[in-house]
Amino acid sequence: MIGRISGLLLVLASLSFAITVVSPIDVGVQENDTLDLGTIGPGQTVSVLVDPIVTTGGIHGIGGTYDLAVAEDLPRRWKSQPSKLYQNPLQVTITADPDAEPGNYTARIKVIDEYNGEELGNVTFNVKVRVTYDVMDFDVSPEHRVAGPGQPARFKITILNKASTGDVFQVSAEGARKWEFKKPVFVPAKTSKTIYYEIVGSEEEEYRSTVKVISLASDKIYDEKNVSVSVQSNLFGDYKATNNGVIIFPIFELSIHSLAGLISNLLN
Structure with missing residues (x-):
């Protein structure tokens, strides 16, 4: 009986709990969920921000704080930058290959409880992006x-x-x-x-x-x-120019200048 209880406690300790992604969309995710990050172009970088604080699970059942987020299983020639340790929110970036062909691509993001110190377990979820040149x-x-x-x-x-x-x-x-x-x-x-x-x-x-x-x-x-x-210096060209900039006239000619701009618009 004691062995069974110990085994159950180990299983519970290894369970991961729901976390919240706050950007690029605000949504809760659990282990092995898939998050659609939308559309990017070749070479562009998308950032995923995760709230490190959870309110369930952990040592005392009241949650805790995750410490790090990293990207894994990237497509070939793609790059990533992990979050800073203890960052809030945890920000991990994924950069597409500058020569990536149009299509759908996936990677995985792991949110880590360092050394399982708060017994939260790690949460790993999938992200997918669509690459297109039309961005x-x-x-x-x-x-x-x-x-x-x-x-x-x-x-x-x-x-x-x-x-x-x-x-x-x-x-x-x-x-x-x-x-x-x-x-x-x-x-x-x-x-x-x-x-x-x-x-x-x-x-x-x-x-x-x-x-x-x-x-x-x-x-x-x-x-x-x-x-x-x-560039024209004839009268009609000057009329057109009144719509692009200021032609310097004596004060008594300003009304004529304004009329010239109106004529230009009517002719167009």
Whole structure:
């Protein structure tokens, strides 16, 4: 009888108890549960945050605190970073292979009671992610502008991050000399961010530029669009320029200047 009781106590001590994942979704998980982390692109990193505190089980049946979380059984060429010891919440990261092909991938996360000191046991659960190249959209508006000499032609660049994790995108423009640039832009998961790009031409000519957006996580997440500016010094070009920047006029001509902008809009 004593042997049976001892065996039962050992089994109970080895049991793991439900824990709570607080990010990227808030959900309770138990041993061998599967958690869907959503969609990411090649090379992108997803973080899993676990509440280390449980209120059941343990030495006295009132719970305790887990000490560490690690990722295991990763797909080939994927990487991970364990949580810090005694971190709250426990954060473990998983990074996809930058050359990962589209598809579904799985890994395992183990939440550890160090040395089983609080007799909580370890909890191991599965995570799955879907990898796709289609995690970013961007738009440049408008594609063409007309401006007067010395007047700014402004373009609005909007980046949409469709992934389940944030990412840094390198935005660049090339082709129009003196107006080439590069700028890193962080876009949180499932949000968009807008920046602006200007070309100011001093000569009457056509300026062409290519705007490119590429993820710093992988060059497989990439797109580009062409824009152009016509610099004109004729009256109609000046009318168009009133919508792009400020043309300096004497005070008595300001009303004419405003009317010119209205005419330009009507003609378009």
